[in-house]
Amino acid sequence: MDLNYDEAHIKGKTILITGGAAGFGAAFGARWAAAGATVILGDINTSAGEKVTAQIREESQNQNVHFIQLDVTSWASQVNFFREAVGLSPHGGIDTVVANAGINDVPEANAFENPKVDYMNDPSPPAPTFKTLDVNLTGVMYTVHLALFFLPKNPGSTNCKTESTTSEPGRDRHILLLGSVASLHPLMTQTPYTVSKHGVLGLYRCLRISGPVNAGVRVNIVCPYYTDSQFMQAPVRTLLAGTPLGQPEDVVEAATYLVANSSCSGRSLVTGPKLKLNPSTGELDVLDGSKGGQEGPIWECYLHDMDPADIFTQRMLGLVHAAIKVRGWVGWAYDMAGALTWPIRQRWPRSSR
Template sequence: MQLTGKTAIVTGGASGFGAGIVQAFVAQGARVMIADINGKAATALAAQIGAQAIAQQVDVANGSSVNAMAEAAIAAFGHVDILVNNAGVTHMPTPLEDVSEDEFDRVLNVNVKSVYLTARALVPHMKSRASGAILNIASTAGLSPRPNLNWYNASKGWMITATKTMAVELAPKGLRVNALCPVAGETPLLKSFMGEDTPEMRARFLSTIPIGRFSTPDDMGSAAAFLCSDAASMITGVALEVDGGRCI
């Protein structure tokens, strides 16, 4: 129960890795806001979990929506100890010059601008308490890019650099900032990463992962719970690979 007494916001928390992180946090004793653009899914998961979870519909690329999320969390919990920037999107595997401007803007707004917006909304609150943990869900794509996911790769590379610069600036204020870098997992984005979800494509993808399986929501939840707990109080600015050896 290493998160007993802690409060957290998990964006994109209604499905995939986000739901795994929510469930791990709750299992470790935290109270969690499940923040997701799919408000119905967030509400359904919160109802399934019970009193330790609340739901909030949010568009992480919209400043007013992010501010409302932060205000709702503080009103419900009294304070926010942990922020997980998990919400993310990709474009389909495409030559870099063929990605549409709308797709490019969507990837950058959801994967990049959102980190700025949540920081603007919640870092002052955390500074006022001289305490807080921020976890950015990046990707092995930001460390070892694959062809044809260029702008997604770049957005996750940005997130890793943002994590490190946030960490070095905020450490004297009592805040820690880390990132997780999963390999692709059994989430709604898997088909987008592979282009098509077939046994052949899965076998080809899995052949690049030494452990021989995809990342799971449980893998991400366990790693996230540790990095956001007091057990990791000396760890900041880390981009932890949760990838079965993919980046070796």
């Protein structure tokens, strides 16, 4: 798909990125700092975070790049991250929160499917650990919960416009989630990771509707396929040998499109190797340049997610559409009142009242 955006719309935005010391988080930070955003990276890895921050500052010549130590699994740490970020933001608000921190603890996944403890006879059998769920799900829920508190308080921001077709620069209220192909398909043997990323997708599917209605916050998700980064461990690389991987720059491009376009709301982009849709078979082929069809490393998914599937969804959607309509009329009435009282307000400006 074509991703049209105006990079100038990123300038001046305050963007928080969890897990910003490496991989996608660091690459997002570098790209958006170069475009003039205030970037606040949070990560559990302090030395890597401070190093990346210094590097981004130097390369972008942007001094509004900061690092705050953050453990997303700790509520207190997350609260501190958001509070400190507000203090560092030049305009005192937050425009975009990227819930990016994520892990895949492979030994833990193996242990889950192959219980080694004698649960019958062990006098005090330990519970299994779920670090992957702690970071990828509880951590993301903490981040999103705080984002839903702080984003509507962003000074000068307004409710996101779900029906707008043009992007606008300036203040924003945006949550960007990092899903995965594991949000859409099972990664066999990687059960906790798959469960966590399905959970992140569930979060997106709920909030893409209620976020704009309740808090004027737009919610989007990027779901990368296996991408060439430190996240990809040796066994997975071995299994995928000979097949193309996704490229980090395509993940950055998809995320940048969503950050720059304030009219993007409820969008879900999948990134992967360069593929094209074979129009005759409807299948995706690895790009080899020999056949026609649409090509590219970024696709939209969940386009028809909101087609009514059951009575509950149908009625909820009815309520949402009604709320949008009412909000439209309220907005019109507000503008009309402003227009009618304008001559009076002109005569007695607020400062002289």
